[in-house]
Amino acid sequence: MKLLFDTTFNKINYSTELFETGEYDSCVFNSCNFSKTILSNSSFINCEFINCNFETPNISNTSFKEVIFKECTLVGFQFEYCNDFLFEVSFENSVLQVCSFFKMNLKNSKFINSKIIDVDFTNCNLSNVKFDSCDLSKSIFENTNLEKTDFTTAIHFSINPENNKLSKTKFSNENLSGLLNQYDLDII
Numbered sequence: 215m216k217l218l219f220d221t222t223f224n225k226i227n228y229s230t231e232l233f234e235t236g237e238y239d240s241c242v243f244n245s246c247n248f249s250k251t252i253l254s255n256s257s258f259i260n261c262e263f264i265n266c267n268f269e270t271p272n273i274s275n276t277s278f279k280e281v282i283f284k285e286c287t288l289v290g291f292q293f294e295y296c297n298d299f300l301f302e303v304s305f306e307n308s309v310l311q312v313c314s315f316f317k318m319n320l321k322n323s324k325f326i327n328s329k330i331i332d333v334d335f336t337n338c339n340l341s342n343v344k345f346d347s348c349d350l351s352k353s354i355f356e357n358t359n360l361e362k363t364d365f366t367t368a369i370h371f372s373i374n375p376e377n378n379k380l381s382k383t384k385f386s387n388e389n390l391s392g393l394l395n396q397y398d399l400d401i402i
Contacts, residue, residue, distance in 0.1 A: 215255075257297075277301070283308050293318055305330075345371075 216236030223243045228251040237257040242264065249269035257277040263286050270290035277297040286308045293303075294316040304324040314334040325345045332352040341361040350371035355378050364384040365371060373380075 278303050282306065287311075288313055 216234050218236060218238050218241055220240045221238070221242075223241065223246055225245045226243075227247045229247050229249040233248070233251050233253060233256075235252075235254070235256050237259070238261055239259045240261065241258070242262045243266055245265045246263070247267045248271050249267055250271065251268075252272045253276045254272050254274045255276065258279070258281050259277070260280045261282075263281070263283045265285045266283070266287075268286065268288045268291055273292065274295045275297050276295075277299065279300045279302055281303050282305075283303065284306045286305070288308065288310045289312060291310065291313040293301075294314055296318075298318060301319060302323070303320075304326070305328045306324075306326045307328060309329045309331070310333050311329070311331045312333070315338050316334055317337045319339045320335075320343055321339050322342050323340075323344075325343070325348050327347045329349045329351075330345075330353055331349065333350075334354045335358050336354055336356040337358065339359045340355075340363050341359050342363065344364040345368040346364070347367045349369050353371065355371070355373045357377060359379045360373070360383050361379055361381045362383065365373075366384050366386045
C-alpha cells in the first residue's frame, strides 16, 4: 500500500486516471474529479478536498479521519460503507446530494454553508453537530440522535420529534416549523 504524506494533488481527473490505493496523510486534493472512482481500502488522515467532484465513488472500507470537504460536490456518496473507526468529516460550502450516512457516528461534525439535499441520516449519531447556514431539503432524520445539535441557522429540514432523540437541540424561532411538518399544519 502506497503511503503519501503532505502532498498536494491538483486538477487530476481520477475518473480517467487510475487512483492509487494507499494511505494519504495531511494531503490536499485541489480541483480533482473523483466521479465513479474506486477509493476502496484507502485511508485519508487529516486531508482536505477542495473544489472536488465526487459522483458515486466506490468507498467501501475507505477511512476518513479528520477530513474536510470544502467547495465540493458529493453525489451518491454512501458513507455507511466506509471504515467507521475514528471516522471524522466536516463540510464547508459544499453540496451533498442523495448521500447516505446510515448508522454513522458524526458526533461533533460541522456542516457549514452547505446544501444537504436528500441525504439519509437514519440511525445516525448527530449529537453536538452544527448545521450552520445549511439547506436540509428532503433530508431524512429517522431514529437519529440529535442531542445538542444546532439547527439555529438551518433551513428546509423536517424532523419528527417523536422518532428522533432531541435534548438540548437548538432551533431558532424562525425554523421551528420544521418540527411540525408531520402534522400538516398551516403555519403563518
